[in-house]
Structures are given as C-alpha cells and as structure tokens.
Amino acid sequence: MLKRSLRTPTGIVPAGLAVVAVTYGLARYGFGLYLPQLREEFGITSGTAGSIAAGSYLAYxxxxxxxRRWVGRDRARAAxxxxxxxxxxxxAVVATASSAAVLAxxxxxxxxxxxxATPALVTAVTATVRPAAESRAQAVVNSGTGAGVVAGGLLMLSVPGHWRWAWAGFAVLALAATRAADRRSTWPSAVRRGDAARAPLRSLTRPLVAAVLGGAGCAGVWTFGRELLTGDGGLSDVVTGVLWCVLGAAxxxxxxxxxxxxxxxLRRAWAGAATVAAAAVLLLAVAPGSPVGAGLALAGFGGAFVVLSGVLLAWGAQRVPAAAPQAAAVLFVGLTVGQAAGALVLGAVADAAGTPASFFxxxxxxxxxxxxxxxxRAVRPATPAATPGGRRR
Incomplete structure (x- = not known):
C-alpha cells in the first residue's frame, strides 16, 4: 500500500511541466509551428498536412x-x-527526414x-505531493503546453532556417525532461485492482462528448494557425514567431x-473557456493580417485551450475519483480524437474554400x-477521492 510522500510539489511540478512542454508544446504541436517551412521543403498541401496531423493525433x-492500461497495473513509470x-x-526522425513519407x-x-505523459504525470503528482497541493500542482503541470509553445516560438525566431536542428533539440530535451521527472517522483508500489484499474466510460459520457467537440474546434489553430498568419495574413516569420510565443505565454x-x-x-469554467476559444478563433479568421488582432486572438486561445484541458482533468477526477489517471487518459483521448477529426475536415475545407473558412x-x-x-444539477461523486494506494482524503 502506497504511503504519500511528504515532499513539497516543487520537485515534481517543474519536472512534470517540462515533460508536458516538450511532449505537447514541441513534439506534438511543433508540426503546426513549422508547417510553412515543411510545406516549402516537401511540397505538401493543406489536405496532406491535415492528414499528417490527424495521424499524429490518432497515434496519441x-x-x-x-x-491508461499500464497506470492501472502499477506501470506509471514505464508510461x-x-x-x-x-x-x-x-x-529525431523528423530532424533527419528525406521525404514527405518519412516526415509523416x-x-x-x-x-x-x-x-x-498525462496519465503518467497525474499518477506521479498524486503520489508525490501533499493532498492539499495536488489540484493546483496538476493544473500547473498541465500548463506546460504553453511553456513548450513559447520555447518553440523562441527557437524559431533564433534559428528560423534551421528546423532540422530544432527537432533534434526536441529529442534531447524529451529525454532530459523525462529523466528529471522520473527522479523527482514517488511511484505507486501497489494499486487497488478494482475501481482504480478502470475508469467507467458511462460516468465520463458528458465530459467525453465535450472533449471531442473541444478538440475538433481547437484543431484549426494548432494545425493551420501559423499557415493562416503567413499565407492569408501575409505576416513575416519574425512576427508570427512572436505571436506563437504570445499563444504559449497565455x-x-x-x-x-x-x-x-x-x-x-466545472460548468462555468468549461463553458467560459470554450466560448473564449471560439471568439479567439473567429477574430483570427477575420484579422489574420493584423499583428494586434492576431496577438489578442492567440492570447485568448492559448489561455482558453490550457484551461479546457485542465478542466478535463478536474472533471474526470470528479466523475471517477478512484481512477483519476485513467479518467484523464480517456478524456484526453477524446480531446485528441476530436483534434484528429478536426484536422482532417478542416484541412479539406481549407483546400476547397480557403483557410479562413476552416476557422469559421x-x-x-x-x-x-x-x-x-x-x-x-451535476451529481457529485458519492465517495471522496482516493490516492493510487487507496487512501481516502
């Protein structure tokens, strides 16, 4: 049975944030950041770019x-x-790609x-930090996406013509951040096999639907955002790099x-963040050539997107308190399925009617x-949350 560590969250939180930064903000969303250069290098269309992004989301x-399965079997560290x-x-493969197929x-x-990353880090934070600090620690770690986006934007500004070296750097950072998080985590040695092994999908129906819709709506910015700014908006690489940093900082x-x-x-937090994201996407669609307008739009979107994912973490923990890591995995899969479908559909719309139409x-x-x-009148869970070791709060 796991006993909670008495560590403060200062160790695992920055390390976990770094893992999220590199796996989400760089390795996952870096494709959209470098899409203009990749299109020029490999001659890919918007539809092809959407297909590549969708494939990446499905692999996710x-x-x-x-x-999710590993976390339920005491293998969060392996995850x-x-x-x-x-x-x-x-x-590393992207950095050395010689064709569009290898790039994909x-x-x-x-x-x-x-x-x-998400189910592993939810487990690590739950097991490592004090209960009173857990909710905030989970949210801060989840915000690492923004840190990664900022790092990607700054890197592009520093070495705009060297995207291969940038992706090679992503590979090194991924290993370094993972090692740091591993060393600063207390990993569960025993997990209750019943409730903690599975997150009942029936309990997650509503948040799962919300996650799919939210993911589909956010796919436009992550896949085609910079393409819209440079193509339809006519903004320079320097300006769009700065704007990408604004997105990440928000x-x-x-x-x-x-x-x-x-x-x-939960209700107000989710609805409010989704509404802000929708308004931001609309503003980006109508003013892609305005640095100020685009900056406001990307700031609103960046903050709203991370809030949406953070709300999903809390939503899953509320619905299935004994299996928060598994619930997080299910809901983030829903978010990503939505992004995959959105990237495919919006890429086709962009080819047929232009990128702004896909943003509408x-x-x-x-x-x-x-x-x-x-x-x-949301129903509260009948039992208090449990740690991975089964200890009630």
Whole structure:
C-alpha cells in the first residue's frame, strides 16, 4: 500500500511541466509551428498536412490507451518513459527526414508521446505531493503546453532556417525532461485492482462528448494557425514567431485552471473557456493580417485551450475519483480524437474554400463544445477521492 510522500510539489511540478512542454508544446504541436517551412521543403498541401496531423493525433490516442492500461497495473513509470522515448524518437526522425513519407512517420511517432505523459504525470503528482497541493500542482503541470509553445516560438525566431536542428533539440530535451521527472517522483508500489484499474466510460459520457467537440474546434489553430498568419495574413516569420510565443505565454496562465474550477465550478469554467476559444478563433479568421488582432486572438486561445484541458482533468477526477489517471487518459483521448477529426475536415475545407473558412468551422465546433458543459444539477461523486494506494482524503 502506497504511503504519500511528504515532499513539497516543487520537485515534481517543474519536472512534470517540462515533460508536458516538450511532449505537447514541441513534439506534438511543433508540426503546426513549422508547417510553412515543411510545406516549402516537401511540397505538401493543406489536405496532406491535415492528414499528417490527424495521424499524429490518432497515434496519441493509441499511446494514451496503452498508458491508461499500464497506470492501472502499477506501470506509471514505464508510461512516463514511453512518453519521453516516443517524443524523442519521433523528433529525431523528423530532424533527419528525406521525404514527405518519412516526415509523416516522424510526426506521427513524435506526437504520440504526449498520450502517455498525462496519465503518467497525474499518477506521479498524486503520489508525490501533499493532498492539499495536488489540484493546483496538476493544473500547473498541465500548463506546460504553453511553456513548450513559447520555447518553440523562441527557437524559431533564433534559428528560423534551421528546423532540422530544432527537432533534434526536441529529442534531447524529451529525454532530459523525462529523466528529471522520473527522479523527482514517488511511484505507486501497489494499486487497488478494482475501481482504480478502470475508469467507467458511462460516468465520463458528458465530459467525453465535450472533449471531442473541444478538440475538433481547437484543431484549426494548432494545425493551420501559423499557415493562416503567413499565407492569408501575409505576416513575416519574425512576427508570427512572436505571436506563437504570445499563444504559449497565455497558455501558462492556464495553470490557474485548478483555482478557476474551485471558484467558478466545472460548468462555468468549461463553458467560459470554450466560448473564449471560439471568439479567439473567429477574430483570427477575420484579422489574420493584423499583428494586434492576431496577438489578442492567440492570447485568448492559448489561455482558453490550457484551461479546457485542465478542466478535463478536474472533471474526470470528479466523475471517477478512484481512477483519476485513467479518467484523464480517456478524456484526453477524446480531446485528441476530436483534434484528429478536426484536422482532417478542416484541412479539406481549407483546400476547397480557403483557410479562413476552416476557422469559421472551428469556431462553430467550440460553441457546440460550450453547450456540452456540466449541467447545473451535476451529481457529485458519492465517495471522496482516493490516492493510487487507496487512501481516502
């Protein structure tokens, strides 16, 4: 039976944030950041780019489902290394890609790593930090996506013509961050085999629907955001690099999602974040050539996206308190399935009617996601949350 560590969250939180930063912000979303250069290098169309992004998202789902199974079998540490290892391997393949097919394979593997990161880190944080600090620690670690996006933008600004070296750096960072998180975690040695082994899908129906819709709506910015700014907006690489940093910096504010849920509740937090994201996508669609307008749009989107994912963590923990890591894996798979479907559909729309038209579709999907928020009379879990070792709070 696991006993909670008396460690403060200062060790695992920055290390976990770094893992999320490199697996999500760099290895997964770096494809969208470097899409203009990749299109020029390999001659890929918007439809092909959407297909590559969708394949990466689906690979993420497979990895997340595998990690969900491992976490339920005392193998959260192995799931963490699966996250860092696949992110590193895929990034290395992208860095050395000689054709569009090899590039696609690398993007697929690199993007899959993030799928194992969330359930592994939810387990690590739950087992390592004090109960009173856990909610905030989970939200801060989850905000690492924003830190990774900022790092990617700064890297592109520093060495704009050297995308291969950038991806090689992603591979090194993935391994370093994973090692740091591993060393700073207290891993469960025993898990209750019943409730903690599986997150009942029936309990997660509403948040799962919300996650799919939200993911589909967010796919436009992550896949085609920079393409819209450089192509339709005519903005320079320097300007779009700065704007990408704005997006990531705003995402860091999503680390407050735990406090937001505590104060506003799940329903308001989800609906509000989805509405802000929809408004941001619309603004980006109508003003891609305005640095100020695009900056406001990307700031709103970056903060809203990380809040949405943070709310999903809290939502899953509320619905299935004895299996929070497994619930997180299920809901993040839903978010990613939505992103995969969104990338495919929006890529086809962009080829047929232009990239701005696909962003109007993204906004509509986010409005639909907002309506899927928890109802006012949401049922609270009947039992208090449990640690991975079965200890009630």
């Amino acid at each position: 789902c497979l990895t997340a489902l595998l990690a 963490l290394w699966l996250a860092g290892g696949t992110a590193a391997a895929g990034s 394979a690398g993007v697929l593997v690199a993007g899959s790593g993030a799928g194992a 995402g860091l504010a999503g680390g407050l999602s735990g406090d937001l849920v505590a104060r506003a509740g 579709g993204s906004a509509a999907l986010l409005v639909a996601a907002a309506t899927a928020a928890e109802p006012r």
